[in-house]
Amino acid sequence: MGHNVFISSGIVDMYANCLSITKAQLVFDGMSQRDSVSWNVILTSYFSNGDCEKAINLFHQMKCEGVKLNSASWNSMIGGCMQNGRTDQALCLLVQMQDFGFKPNHITISSVLPACNDIKGSKGGKEIHGYSFRHWFHQDMMVGTALVLMYAKCGNLHISQRVFNSLPRKDTVAWNTIILANSMHGRGEEAFLLFHKMIKSGTKPNSVTFTGVLSGCSHSRLVEEARFLFESMSIDHKIEPDADHYSSMVDVLSRAGQLEEAYDFIQKMPVEPTAGAWGALLGACRVYKNVNIGRIAAERLFVIEPDNPGNYVLLSNIFVAAKQWDNASHIRKLMRDRGIKKLPGISWVQVKNKIHSFSAGDKRNDQSDKIYEFLEELGEKMRRSGYLPNTDFVLQDVDQEEKEDVLCSHSEKLAVAFAILNLSGGSSICVFKNLRVCGDCHTAIKFMSKIVGVQITLRDSLRFHHFRDGFCSCRDFW
Numbered sequence: 001m002g003h004n005v006f007i008s009s010g011i012v013d014m015y016a017n018c019l020s021i022t023k024a025q026l027v028f029d030g031m032s033q034r035d036s037v038s039w040n041v042i043l044t045s046y047f048s049n050g051d052c053e054k055a056i057n058l059f060h061q062m063k064c065e066g067v068k069l070n071s072a073s074w075n076s077m078i079g080g081c082m083q084n085g086r087t088d089q090a091l092c093l094l095v096q097m098q099d100f101g102f103k104p105n106h107i108t109i110s111s112v113l114p115a116c117n118d119i120k121g122s123k124g125g126k127e128i129h130g131y132s133f134r135h136w137f138h139q140d141m142m143v144g145t146a147l148v149l150m151y152a153k154c155g156n157l158h159i160s161q162r163v164f165n166s167l168p169r170k171d172t173v174a175w176n177t178i179i180l181a182n183s184m185h186g187r188g189e190e191a192f193l194l195f196h197k198m199i200k201s202g203t204k205p206n207s208v209t210f211t212g213v214l215s216g217c218s219h220s221r222l223v224e225e226a227r228f229l230f231e232s233m234s235i236d237h238k239i240e241p242d243a244d245h246y247s248s249m250v251d252v253l254s255r256a257g258q259l260e261e262a263y264d265f266i267q268k269m270p271v272e273p274t275a276g277a278w279g280a281l282l283g284a285c286r287v288y289k290n291v292n293i294g295r296i297a298a299e300r301l302f303v304i305e306p307d308n309p310g311n312y313v314l315l316s317n318i319f320v321a322a323k324q325w326d327n328a329s330h331i332r333k334l335m336r337d338r339g340i341k342k343l344p345g346i347s348w349v350q351v352k353n354k355i356h357s358f359s360a361g362d363k364r365n366d367q368s369d370k371i372y373e374f375l376e377e378l379g380e381k382m383r384r385s386g387y388l389p390n391t392d393f394v395l396q397d398v399d400q401e402e403k404e405d406v407l408c409s410h411s412e413k414l415a416v417a418f419a420i421l422n423l424s425g426g427s428s429i430c431v432f433k434n435l436r437v438c439g440d441c442h443t444a445i446k447f448m449s450k451i452v453g454v455q456i457t458l459r460d461s462l463r464f465h466h467f468r469d470g471f472c473s474c475r476d477f478w
Helices: 005-017 022-031 036-049 052-064 073-084 087-099 106-116 119-134 141-153 156-164 173-182 187-198 206-220 223-236 243-255 260-265 275-288 291-304 308-322 323-336 368-384 400-408 411-421 441-455
Strands: 344-351 354-359 428-433 455-461 464-468
Touching: 005 022, 005 036, 022 036, 036 052, 036 073, 052 073, 073 087, 073 106, 087 106, 087 119, 106 119, 106 141, 119 141, 119 344, 141 156, 141 173, 156 173, 173 187, 173 206, 187 206, 187 223, 206 223, 206 243, 223 243, 243 260, 243 275, 260 291, 260 400, 275 291, 275 308, 291 308, 308 323, 323 344, 344 411, 354 411, 368 411, 368 441, 411 428, 411 455, 441 455, 441 464
Parallel strands: 428 455
Antiparallel strands: 344 354, 344 428, 455 464
16 A cells, blocks of 8 residues: 555654654655655754755745645644744744735634734734735634734733624634734733633633733732632643642732732642742742742752843842842842853834834933933933932942933833834834843833823833833732
């Protein structure tokens, strides 16, 4: 039966699923005839095994040998690139697919939409949504759920909610997505209500559901609600909490300032505490200035993930806040000795379809002079309105005036100022940052939103902040 193309393709698929890619290739090479199905199988095999380059080379070989491509071939390539983090390549393939005369179907759309889950891809995401609407794909549950997540991650929770409400049918994944969307925007109460609506609809929750709701609770100080949910998992829903759920509970307690209880909770966990649990505790120790527990959490993290610069920086910041300069210096020396470098803070914003990025003290932008002048003018108005720079967030041991200058040039302030200067009649801006927004910048942006009269959305490494009329959606709790 070795000459049967269907059987040979099945054997290739079997070896690939057993992670025996070499044997899969041997069978494929030995096939006397190959159809598009057999080519698609070997393509998917290499993507599944993480060998993206080999899969891309095979795809070029297919085209060179005149193999008849079909929609499944393009979907395999686009889906494989997405699985392996090649988002830009996936979007290029989407264009090529149409150039070759193939129309994207619901599988293509649901595969490629995650490539637009950022401000950089928000325009493309809207275009794909328009295409889905014109071809009636938007009511497909896979496409609809991908759209819900895409809009939420691009900062537009309102449209995300509207897409969810328009779905004719909602499964567990769809409910989980809208719950996670509200959680990442700091709407813990809404995430909690959605959970109860999900239960009333007859949809069965899974472990991801509870991770999403607990995350929302942690960002909204819903400690008692989180305790209720955590206890109900095994009792009411027969789902045993895993390491992620325990980490989420540590995060809930830590963010609420209950550090002793959070530390006690970690010690009594029936599973091995993860980096997420210790990291949540360490981050809270930075906020609540608890040196002793912070030191314990950091020491555990240095063992679990010794190359993560964030843990060293957090502990150093805790020491600086406590004026323990020698200990802070020791941590920085430890980083140098281990060859660990701190990630630079980068903020970016889209203006006229172009992404502009900023780092602290950045003067590379063509409008840098205007940006700093605007920030200086705005700073005076902010001070008259009651703003006082919080120099605790400057980690260098320099004088007060220099500390205020350092604060003024943080990347998120530069990005916000640039976006405001280029509003062109708009009333809202959206800025992204790769690290957590600093406390002084958070306060300053609240004042900016009131003085300038624009809505400012800021996505940091943890969540979205929506600033309007001098207030933030997080209610100063993040």
